[in-house]
Amino acid sequence: MxxxxxxxxxxxxxxxxxxxxxxxxxxxxxxxxxxxxxxxxxxxxxxxxxxxxxxxxxxxxxxxxxxxxxxxxxxxxxxxxxxxxxxxxxxxxxxxxxxxxxxxxxxxxxxxxxxxxxxxxxxxxxxxxxxxxxxxxxxxxxxxxxxxxxxxxxxxxxxxxxxxxxxxxxxxxxxxxxxxxxxxxxxxxxxxxxxxxxxxxGLVPVLHIPYGQTLPLSQYGNLIGLGVFLGVFGYLYQNVTLTMPSWYAKLRLPSWLDGLIPFLLVIPIGLLWPQLLGGGNAVILNIAAHTPVLTALIGIFVLRFVFSTISYGSGLPGGIFLPILSLGAILGGIYAETMVALGWMPQHFVTNFIIFAMAGYFAGIGKAPFTAILLITEMVGTLHHLMPLAVVSMTAYLVVDLLGGAPIYEALLEKLTQPKLPEHSGIQDRLEFPIFEGSVLEGHQVRDFKWPQESLLIAIRRGERQVIPHGDTLMRAGDTLIVLTDRSNRAWVHHAIDHLTAVNT
Incomplete structure (x- = not known):
């Protein structure tokens, strides 16, 4: 056993x-x-x-x-x-x-x-x-x-x-x-x-948002429009977030004191709009329950967009996950209220679009549409939104991709590290590399490629079984390559094989 x-x-x-x-x-x-x-x-x-x-x-x-x-x-x-x-x-x-x-x-x-x-x-x-x-x-x-x-x-x-x-x-x-x-x-x-x-x-979902009725098919055109809208603003958020540390570098403060900026700027915000403080959980619930007028929504978005990037750019311990969802909810409200004002959407669907936009905005910025769809489904506590969530998420994802945006967390990691050169610790470790449809490796034999010298392809997982590879073994989409390398060498080998498993475009 x-x-x-x-x-x-x-x-x-x-x-x-x-x-x-x-x-x-x-x-x-x-x-x-x-x-x-x-x-x-x-x-x-x-x-x-x-x-x-x-x-x-x-x-x-x-x-x-x-x-x-x-x-x-x-x-x-x-x-x-x-x-x-x-x-x-x-x-x-x-x-x-x-x-x-x-x-x-x-x-x-x-x-x-x-x-x-x-x-x-x-x-x-x-x-x-x-x-x-x-x-x-x-x-x-x-x-x-x-x-x-x-x-x-x-x-x-x-x-x-x-x-x-x-x-x-x-x-x-x-x-x-x-x-x-x-x-x-x-x-x-x-x-x-x-x-x-x-x-x-307790058992109540984190973002339990009551809504009037399920979105009809006649409104699916607006889902595409919302996805494009979110994709453009998602790409903007990526760029501002990634460049914010360089703006902080222009200050004459030591970098470890950058946190003084958001801590001082938050005081007038707290005095004027204390309900807007924090990551944004309460903001999402309040907007969904009582959606402000369009001009107020735009003002809230500008404030939260600017100050969330200032807060994160300072390097203080804190994330952008919930701020991204809150910005998405606000953008959903802005888009929906605009469509209502134009007569292209009934008012009672505004709450639905606030829910959809959270998933779409995260899918675009994080380049993780599956996670976005399931996350909002679990957090809101209903399965009725799966199809609209998928449409908005995929549209936003594609727009950010066409604009050249990268997954935000991967881009932030690149700023933290540099690819390592080969080293030797004497301790072996295993890496796994999936072969996707369209990969450079798909349909080729193992001998057709020059593998990194610091690695050894020891097995190919194919479904529930493992294949011991040799030179003429044909690699297929859906296979997982199992590679042995020196433990201290994992990052270098990972970068090298990532180029081999890249998908043709």
Missing amino acids: DLTRFGAIGRGVLVGLIAGVVVSVFRFCIEYGLKLVQWVYGQILVTPWLVLPWIVVSVVVAVILGLMVKHEPDIKGSGIPQVEGQLAGELDYAWWPVLWRKFVGGILGIGSGLFLGREGPSIQLGATIGQGVAEKLHRKGADRRSLIAGGAAAGLSAAFNAPIASTLFIVEEVYHNFSPIIWTTALASAIASNFISLNFF
């Missing part, structure tokens, strides 16, 4: 339970921290002189966060690029210093009302827990990576209460490979983590 998968699932459940507790406490602290901050702004409006000590507190918190980032740069930003780099072998770090600093830093930064999301940090928290469990269980190589991936899925699952979408996000966007050992471990971790989170926060 082969107990390999059983053991992987058991370890995944262990990681998921621990990650579920940690991330649920993290989420709880952020939610109540944001409520405290909004209460403080209410007191300042009553007693204006309190703004002076609040400015001092904000500066102190910004400096503390800056020092934490300076001592541990791997806690910067959402953490998803760092996890993706770990799984690809392009970077690594000690798990405990990142875990506690990301936990504390995320609560201080996101809970202070900055336009940052908890989901990216939750993914990194879960991944570091998986890394820690792997270390305690003396797991190396593929087993270690499966626990890191499982922890990442558990972190997102606890943050969003969406275990299926969380698993898919890890294999589609972070790991880029539907390896059986990865997805089974990730799914087990996500389910266990979701169970813990539901005990903390």
